[in-house]
Amino acid sequence: MADTDVRSLAELLAANKGHAVALTGAGISTESGIPDFRSPGTGLWNRIDPMEYLSVDALYARPETFWQYFAEVFGPTLAAQPNAGHLALAKLEAAGFITGVITQNIDGLHQKAGSRTVYEVHGHLRTVHCQSCGRTYPMSEALAQLKKEPIPHCSECGGRVRPDVVLFGDMMPAAFSQAVAAVERSSLVLVVGSSLTVSPANSLAFQTPHLAIVNREPTPADGRADVVLSGGAGDTLSAVLRELNLA
Template identity: 45%
Template sequence: MGLTDREKYQDKIKRLAGLVRSSGKVYALTGAGCSTESGLPDFRSPGTGLWEKVDPLKYSTSEVLYNDPESFYKFGFPRFKDLTAAQPNAGHFAMAELEQLGFIKGLITQNIDGLHFKAGSKRIWEVHGHLRTSSCTGCGARRSFQLLIDKLDSGEVPPRCSCRSVLRPDIVLFGDSMSSSYFEAERALQAGCDLLLAAGTSLTVYPVAGLPRFAKQLAIINLQPTPYDREAAILINQKFSAAMVDLVRELKR
């Protein structure tokens, strides 16, 4: 009699734990699929993906921000503001515990929601930025993200710095150059990565989708197919939280 789906899944978790234990330098790469269990939509899931509902190229671009900041803040910005109320799920806490236990050297995330930060992960490369700070497009002064929110709530659209230039969230918009955090993460992987654990990411958005090429081995935890599935040493089609909690439990045995 063959193995049940549950038994096959448990076997994959055990093999992944063994791979993590035997690999010297392990890094994690995460995407929007990690945050769906925190109530945030991902980008590409059929029927629920954010980009099926909102055209990101219409309002959430650097071109709109600089040329029509009022439209950016009225129509593009609200979806970013909504992210700030989300809380980490069990998978985020499990990922932080992996770092605390010494199993991963660092975490690269494409997410701007800050949930890995809230969950306690320490060495994080937030390659698309975060929603903890904002910056002036004129003088470059760094402000809190909350100040930006407060200005919008008071009716100041677009929100402006004391120098009267427009404030912007410290995230990478369509049309922006990649952040310095991305290049730091790339250098870390180039310096040595025995295993890259990609979780909750479609691995289709470049340049981040090119990072697996720096890893000796790749493990994937994702509900949807990715272009790297055939190359993965281990592929687990499971929800982020369940797989991460089970992985930590297995590693602690």
């Protein structure tokens, strides 16, 4: 990560101030101790087939297995805390450089960091809802039930509950349409910690005149980006804050 690259990103943000939006992926949260999904050797999907265990089909056909793996994979995430990358994006929003964050993550760390406008295009881990009556519960209550029974149920009607996340086989939520609209209003997308390989969220990186990418590994969109910085989200964005006199 060269100083000139950091300066270039800061200048790009300044030139598009108020007309930029961030797009984040799993790479920003690895610095909070949350494993990503697709990295060779360490990605979660190297040891768990999500279509087999964490899809809509699994939820309905094998609910006990679904919840067993869901709690194992995502339960620890509830205790995670935001890192310097999340905090930097919140500062960029507060200072007016970006209008919000579109995230592929379900961990809620952007909100914990203070980001106000967050489009959670894959849902979130905060709650579950009853598939019969629609009542919403904190995720922590569902996970607590799993210590006593194999499938969490609604305390009102006894119906089965499901996480408020986008599972494999689900339709995209309303937040995705809102994210598309946010990108259409923007002149710059700042990608942070995303491999840009997951559809349809990756398409958002190709819909604005200007693109900046902060990621440890190359992405399919590097060739059209104005600026590409190879590095961690925390160090890189903290350096950008200093360049913008926000640190």
